[in-house]
Amino acid sequence: MSTVSDFVIQRLKDWSVSRVFGFPGDGIGAFDGALGRAEREGEGLKYIRPTHEELCALMATAHAKFTGEVGVCVATSSPGGFHLINGLYDAKMDNQPVVAIVGQQGLASLGTFNQQESNLERTFADVAVYVQTIVSPQQAQAVIDTAFRTARTRLQPAVIILPHDVQAMEMQEPGREHWVSRSSAVAPSTSITPPESDLVRAAGILNAGKKVALLVGHGANGATDDVLKVAELTGAGIITALRGKQVVPSDVPYHTQQLGLLGSRPSLTMMKECDTLLLLGTNYPYGEFLPESGQARAIQVDLKPEQMGLRYPTEVNLWGDVKATLAALIPHLETKTDLSWQDSLSAAMRDWEDEVAAQAQVEYEKLNPRLVFHELNKRLPPQAIVTCDAGTTADWYGHHIRLRRGMLGDLSGRLATMLAAMPYALAAKFAYPERSVICTIGDGAFQMLGMNELITIKKYMHSWDNPQLIILVAHNDDLTQVSWEMRTEDGNPLWETAQDVQTMDYAGYAELFGFKGIRVKTPEEVGAAWDAAFAHRGVTLIDAYVSKDVPPIPAHITREYALNTAKALIKGDPEEAQVIVDSAKALITEGVERVKDALHIGGSGKEGEKH
Incomplete structure (x- = not known):
């Protein structure tokens, strides 16, 4: 007898x-x-x-991000389903197709306050674009197909609820009866292009622009060559959102990397001076770093129409797939002969790279975390995959990691949930077992659920063609990103009761599993640690004892940032002395002019307020 469960499994394969x-x-x-x-x-x-349902959902989301396929996670009824929710929100907020299959108690239990019975449809109603309970065998086909079609086209998670007794029922092929739907496991095309008239309008704006800027997000995956062709024709500079880092190779000279707190000064310059802005597959959320209203004529290309014209007033919104839309747009673009704008951005980026390298060499009382990422970047092998966590590892990833063509990198973006770097790294390893995968994570996130995943690694590593997986733990016994946010956003001193992370020997913990553990405490040990890790055909954990007082200084120090930090120190920050010393070192390295800007030296009145 073929059951509903047997059918569901085959339909997933279909x-x-x-x-x-x-x-x-x-x-x-x-x-x-x-x-x-x-x-x-x-x-x-x-x-x-893995060791927890939340990790299942995060791995399914990461699988979707790294492969472009639908990620699938499975959990039991109420407690298991509830644990999925954080990972499903990661999929929702980063526009990823994920299907969750969640168990439920038997049909007769629904609404009767039975053990582990709850209203799962109501529970998942906000996170999922489609939620449906399968209540009969004839309904199963249509529900599964609708969940997959909806997840793929809407780029959101969908949830299928499967009651325990329905799972074991004999499968029935849906017939022609009234109310019965017959469905197909055929994916709809998402290669959508806008009308020709809209493409012509967009091309006219780009052709008229003298200082064109492209802001490229994860939604432009697969369109690398098309993006580069548009930049070549329009003489544009390119900024990538943090999740779009992999779309544009780092060796493109006018690719100025990221924007904002995790970005570069050339990217900020581009936004301040551009007269034309083309947003490609991005929902970049920090409007304070975008051009002034009315400064730039803007065009947006996206498969999510509700997110177009949301961050910056756009003149043309092109609802479509980035690759297909750019392919249709390119024939309408004229070739710019004046490349002075693009050349100036390339020159500024060369200077910025020198500055970033200098930042990595600054010596602090404890190890400079920038140096650890800087030395990693110098050693990334071809086709490497890098994951980073929410927190300061995202700062250092944005500032120092440069992904070349063929490399991949990702993180929990708009949700920015802690601990995602570990399940992301494992999902990447399962999807691409032949590649080297590097997970960068803070000690606070590692302690949440990340440590558990060493168990999962131990269980599955024998199945990987190349068992090389490297885990960098930024070990500073502090929830550092939040510590800095308390200072810079709220003017509050560090609250050790909430911020302290219990120290432990992370390298020793990895060694309990038979993995290679490396402890790094001095600048001289950093390069050798990475060399040893990349030479090891297996799992390595680098326990880097880094400073928690190195400021994640943005490309442009705002007046609010500087004043709030000062307020926090005045109120009695327990790290006051070291924060002052380390911040001063960072500012000095970034140049005298930036120190003046941060302290408002030489500025007064309205001009000063612009900062």
Whole structure:
């Protein structure tokens, strides 16, 4: 007898799913049993079981980000389903197609306050673009297909709720009866292009621009050559959002990397001086770093129409796939002969790279975290995949990591949830087992659930063609990003009760699993640690004892940033002396003019207020 669960498994395969990230439980028990039968018969899905359902959802989201496929996660009823929610919000907020299959108690239990029975449709209503309980075998086909079609086209998570008794029911092929839908496992095309008239209008704006800027996000994945062609024709500079870092190779001289607190000064210059702005597959959220209203004529290209014209007033919104839209737009573009704008950005970027390198060489009382990332960047092998966590690792990743063509890198973007770097790294390793994967994570995030994933690594590493996986733990016994945000955003001193992270020997912990552990405490040890890690055909954890007082200084120090930090120190920040010393070192390295800007020397009245 073929059950509903057997059908669901086959339907997942029909949708080109080969791997699911799951955690078992009685609410999903019959489905788990079917997965086991299929595996024994050699016709199953690859089932990856990390140590927590939240990790399942984060891995499914990362799988979608790294492969462009639909990520799938599986969990039991109420507690398992609830644990999925953070990872599903990561998918929602970063526009990723994920399908979650969640168990439920039997149909007769619904609404009767039974154990582990809850209103899962209501629970998932906000996070998912489509939520549906399968209540009969004839309904299963349409629900599964709708979930996948919706996730792919809307770039959002969808949730299928599968009651325990329905899982084991005999599957029935849907017929022609009234109310019964017959569906197909055929993906709709998302290669959407706007009308020709809109393309002509957009081209006219770009052709008229003298200082064109491209802001490129993760939604432009797969369109690298098209983006570069547009920049070549229009003489544009290119900024990538943090999640779009992999779209444009770092060796493109007028690619000025990121914008804002994690960005470069040439990117800020580009936004301040451009007269034309083309946004490609990005929902960049920090409007304070975008051009002044009315300064630039703006065009946006995106598959998410509700997010167009949202961050900056646009003149033309092109609803479409970035690659397909640019391919249709390029024939309408004229070739710019004056490349002075682009050349000036390239020169500014060369100077900035020298400045970033100098920042990495500054010596502090403890190890400079910038140096650790700077030395990693120099050693990244071809096709490497780098993940970073929320917190200061994202700062150093943005400032120092340069992804060349073929490399991948990602993080939890708009949600910016802690601990995602570890499940992201594992999802990358499962998707690309032949590649070197480097996870960069802070000690606070590592302690949340990241440490657990060493167990998952130990369980599955034998299946990877290349078992090289490197984990960098930025070890400073502090929730550092929040510590700095308390100072710079709220003018509050560090609150040790909330911010301290219990210290431990992370390298020693890795060694308990048989992995290679390396402790790094001095600048002289950094390069050698990375060399040893990349020479090791296995798992390495680098325990880097870094300073927590190195300021994640943005490309442009605002008056508010400087004054709030001063307020925090005046109120009695316990790290006052070291923060002053280390901030001064960072500012001095960034140049006298920037020190003047931060302290408002030479500025007065209205001119000073502009800062």
